[in-house]
Amino acid sequence: MKFVVKAWSNGGARAGILHLGTSTIDTPSLLLSTRKGLPHFISPDLLSCLPAPESRLLHVSPLHFLEGLSMKTISKIGGLHQLLGLHDHCFVAVPRDSIQCLPEANSTNKIGASFETPCGRLLIKPVEYMEMISSTRPELWATLADEVPAWVSDKRNKTSVDRTIKWLDECISISPASGAVFGAIVGGSSLEERRRCAQEVATRNVSGYWVGGLGLGESMDERPALLNAVIEALPEEKPRLICGLGLPEEILQGIAAGVDIFESTYIYHLTLGGFALTFPLDRTQINASNLVPSDVGSDPRKINLRATVFRKDTTSIVEGCTCYTCRNHTRAYINHLLNVHEMLAQILLEML
């Protein structure tokens, strides 16, 4: 892995280039969320319809595979690329995902981190986590952390920092030869602990940093300060990764603080809800008319395709958009698919 900062804004935000595996990606960059390595809805042969190389980074939680697939079998098959038939993509492994493998701080103990998963509550020890990493062989992986929500006691929070650092050292010592390591940084909603953790991790031999423990109860208002406390202690030239953010505004907050790679649940929830994003991406497209809500009181950023107003709307979701869905299908068709509960609706929306 190689990361280079190309340009700085006036604040903490920066544009960079990440070389990972066979891909060269501009940062800030968004990871595609996956379930057992494949997108939630888009089938693998349609992945090539998404813009490349921006869409080539996939977020993977190795814990997903514990449901039905042994690490030995994954290793035998040859790791994630072989398992998933995705040779042009790169995998970023983080223990948790933000939808189904959520950290269960109450059950985490000195032996391992606890997660609430579809196959029950699992306690993952560092050595087990590293077995998953060496079997799946992602290009980039984050160390195991003790992520706690914002409301835990100071004592519990301090313990989480101590544990996370200890596990980081364990993971690095068992680390396989390949794959870039991102050190995990926690600290809940305490500025002091966040700073302490970041300073410790900054002294370790890692390729980048995963800012963990966010999206677990802290508010959007608190977050900038927490992010700054962490980022200030980290070297500029190494990339930073965050998981668990939601809205575009939260991502923008992260970018402003100096984070380079993001994983967000926003697209997943939008897709499930039947929403399609419509806000203009190009500054020149923004004008008074599309920022002011219409009479119906709708959201200028997205449309809810379940709404009956779209029943006969034969326009594409966004005029001029070149994605597969906009090139081939109309709002009316997706409205119909949503009404009859057809999975194709989610596939088309996720691609959009």
Next chain:
Amino acid sequence: MAGTIKGLATYQLEEIGCQIILGNTYHLALRPTSELIDELGGLHKFMNWPRALLTDSGGFQMSPVDGKPMLLTPEESIQIQNRIGADIIMALDDVVKTTITGPRIEEAMYRTLRWIDRCIAAHKRPHDQNLFGIVQGGLDPVLRDICVRGLVDRNLPGYAIGGLAGGEDKDSFWRVVAQCTATLPEDKPRYVMGVGYPLDIVVCSALGADMYDCVYPTRTARFGTALVPEGVLKLKHRAMAEDTRPIDPTCACMVCKNYTRAYIHSLVTKDAMGSQLLSFHNLYYMMQLSKNLHSSIVQGKFPEFVCNFLQKMFPKGDIPEWVCNAMEVAEIDISSCCAPFRYIQATKVQSNLNEDEIQAV
């Protein structure tokens, strides 16, 4: 389908080689309604499917989704299908279960004949939509014959053999198909509705049928079952968890090229992606089967194809009797794939060899 094949985009269907899709008239009439589809330019445009479409009459599924009993007349069925705009539309027939007996079957057959005239009269688009008639008559050869004659008299673009693929035994099933294909015109397509399993399709093709429809490939995919030359592969089975082979090593689909049984096993019944991938493979499998049936006939190698197919599915030679009987009538020699004992059993049924003569064979 209700405007889509479960979980597959039209580009994938084109990739698989799908040439015609069946649209479920009943569902589409309910949502989004045939009027809306018509207003938006027809079903082809609505779902952006550039190839062929066929709609059924809407009469087969009458169980209401919204609690309203629906009474469909021939005129209404054709009107709805005219609006949807498929290339092939089906006449409204009176279908009865093959498992029932009694005068109801005869009543249904004659009603089907009366209704075909009403369908023809109501059809507003005979130049771009082909109206197929449906042969009914249960398992009664006399009734089936009357129905075939009646429909052929109307000189329709194509004919369907309906009322099968219910609960009837296989022996009755193939005999009805054989009778119909023997008497329907040679130069018009014969469509066996609701069929079916790959084996049934091969047998019916040997008997002279041309078109089929069934939900089997996608429905069985949703239960974690893959179609393979040997029959089926149940991906849910625990043994699959360690199996690093593809579903079917002879299959060229993107699922078999990229995924192991172990990975698919970890998805099926738990993640929608499992159904998606299996549906893709199963549909590809069926398209390949059709392609192979077609090309083997064109190349004059159909009997070899059938033998090959049966050998893979019944490696011990234990081919079901009904298949042997049907192939005999279709004049396809499958003796090379039958275990000797079974073949003798089958031919004994047809001929009058005595015991001594059989021993000598």
